[in-house]
Amino acid sequence: MTEASGPAPEPVCSRHPDRVSYIQCTRCGNPICTECMIPAAVGFQCPSCVSSARVAPVHTPAGGAEISRPYVTYALIGINIAVFLWQLSLGIDQSATSWGMWPVGIATQGEYWSLLSSAFLH
Numbered sequence: 730m731t732e733a734s735g736p737a738p739e740p741v742c743s744r745h746p747d748r749v750s751y752i753q754c755t756r757c758g759n760p761i762c763t764e765c766m767i768p769a770a771v772g773f774q775c776p777s778c779v780s781s782a783r784v785a786p787v788h789t790p791a792g793g794a795e796i797s798r799p800y801v802t803y804a805l806i807g808i809n810i811a812v813f814l815w816q817l818s819l820g821i822d823q824s825a826t827s828w829g830m831w832p833v834g835i836a837t838q839g840e841y842w843s844l845l846s847s848a849f850l851h
Contacts, residue, residue, distance in 0.1 A: 740753075740760035741760060742760055742761055742762035742764075742765055743759045743760065743761065743765075743775065743777075744761075744762075744765050744775075744776070745762050745764065745765070748762040748764075750762045750763075752766060752773060754772075754773065754774050754775040754778055755769060755771060755772035755773065755774055756774055756775075756778040757775065757777075757778055759775055761773065761774075761775045767779050808849060809849055812849040
């Protein structure tokens with residue numbers, strides 16, 4: 730013969746034993762009260778599961794790792810400042826005719842380097 734057991738005890742919050750809760754953490758399944766609930770992508774999680782979760786590393790849209798200092802950008806800014814000062818020392822017209830983009834010179838004389846050097850002239 731089986732013994733008849735009484736009604737099942739009401740679930741209580743694991744952090745607040747005086748509060749009855751029928752909401753469970755989606756990770757561990759422990760009951761959590763409304764004060765302890767932390768919204769997740771699906772359902773709610775308890776604070777202990779959230780604190781033990783690993784955070785995914787940050788990646789750029791192209792998949793590379795996030796960098797702390799933009800050294801390439803700093804180098805390009807430095808090159809632009811140096812070329813601007815060089816251009817001022819030579820004279821704007823002289824440097825523009827020697828190093829600027831001249832479509833006829835590119836087409837007829839093969840001065841393809843001016844495609845790059847003209848990007849740094851101001």
